[in-house]
Amino acid sequence: MEVDLSVIWAGLIAFSVLAYVLLDGFDLGIGILFPFLKDRDERHLAMNTIAPIWDGNQTWLVLGGGGLFAVFPLAYAIVMSALYPLIIAMLLGLIFRGVAFEFVHRTKRMQGFWEFGFWSGSLIAAIAQGMALGALVQGIAVEGRAYSGGNWDWLTPFSVLTALAVLVGYAMLGATWLILKTEGETLVRARRFAIPLGVGLIALIGVVSLVTPFLLPDYLARWFGWPSGAWTAIMPILLALAVWQLWAGLRNWDDLRPFLATVAIFVLSYAGLGISLYPHLVPPALTIAKAAAPDSSLLFLLVGAAVLIPIILTYTAYSYWVFRGKVHPDDGYH
Structure with missing residues (x-):
């Protein structure tokens, strides 16, 4: 039985991106919610819930991006050309957010500035990631082995x-x-x-899920064709169960x-998303096999x-285990 190394690597990179989204997602979420917390003490308590683990969470972004560059260099070149402004915005947001996270407890005179930096960096990074995702899913224009679209193709409804x-x-x-944690x-x-965020999230997932199959013919065939549609119908059922668990919790x-x-x-x-994209790495033209080294x-x-x-997984699991449990106002990691 022949092993397809490109598919294995696509799975590893997909796993790395998912790990980043989940682990750094709640970090960014804390930053997004920052202005809505009661006062400075509560904002700093929220920061302390992620202080021991936030920098390790971003390891997965480095692994995913570095893996894409090394293993799928053609896809990396095309995606960077198409989404360059969004990638730069995301990195600047993450950098400014990281600096703000370290400096906010080191100064009194500029504490408000660094709190704003933590919020704005989180906001910019999240928006850039979301727009990059949408631009990739809707398709990137490729001619030959190069990006052939315009400078603003990533900006669409x-x-x-x-x-x-x-x-x-x-x-x-x-x-x-x-x-x-609190x-x-x-x-x-x-x-x-x-509660309102959960309602908004489910509504937005529903709208995105309804629109996505009509972006490209391959998506439509995969979700509503036969027999693939019989298998993909499982996804909404599982999602409904997860929503029910969220509401019950x-x-x-x-x-x-x-x-959870x-x-x-x-x-x-x-x-x-993986069901829609596979076997394309950069839809609609570039498949995993074509993009691989x-x-x-x-x-x-x-x-x-x-x-x-395995080393990263072990370190991540151990750090979460060590810092498990509730965080109290008098607990300080800075």
Whole structure:
């Protein structure tokens, strides 16, 4: 049985991106919710819930981006050419947010400026990621082996819609993370955030899911054709179960279930995205096989990944275990 290394690598990169979205998603969500928290003490408590783990969460972005460059260099070149402004905006947002996170507790005179930097950096990064996702899903113009579209092809109603969905989704992850990690007034406030954010997220997922199949003929055939449509019909059922668990967790004042249900909603939405895109890496023209580096390079890099990824997973799991439980106002990690 012949092993398709390009598909294995596509799965590894997809896993890295999903891990980044889930782990850094609630980090960004905390930043997005920042202005809506009660006061400076509550904002700093929210930051302390992610202080021990936030920088490690971004490891997955480096792994995903570096893997794409090394393993699918053609796709990397095309995507960067098409989405260059969004990629730069995302990186600048993440950098400014990271600097603000470190400086906000180091100064009194400019504390308000760095709090604004943490919020604005999180907002910009989330919007840029959402618009990049929408631009990729709607299709990137490729001619030969190069990007052939315009400078503003990424700015469309659909990319704005996906940006809004990602923004609300990250805020929902942040709210449910605060439910999991805080107590008292902060927990109650986070629960109040989670209810409208959850409704908005489900509505936006529904609109995106209805629009996506009509963007490209391949998407429509995969979701509504036969026999593929019989299998893809499972996804809305699973999503409905996750939504029910989210509502039940919020209604019963469960601290853990809302976060896990929100993670499940993200995972199922991501799986739906994979169903639409596969086997394309850059739709509609570039497949995984066409974009891949030579098998010798894929095998060489796979050996390194087989060592590196378990180490990252072990470190991540251990750090979350060490810093498990509720965070109190007198707990400080800075």
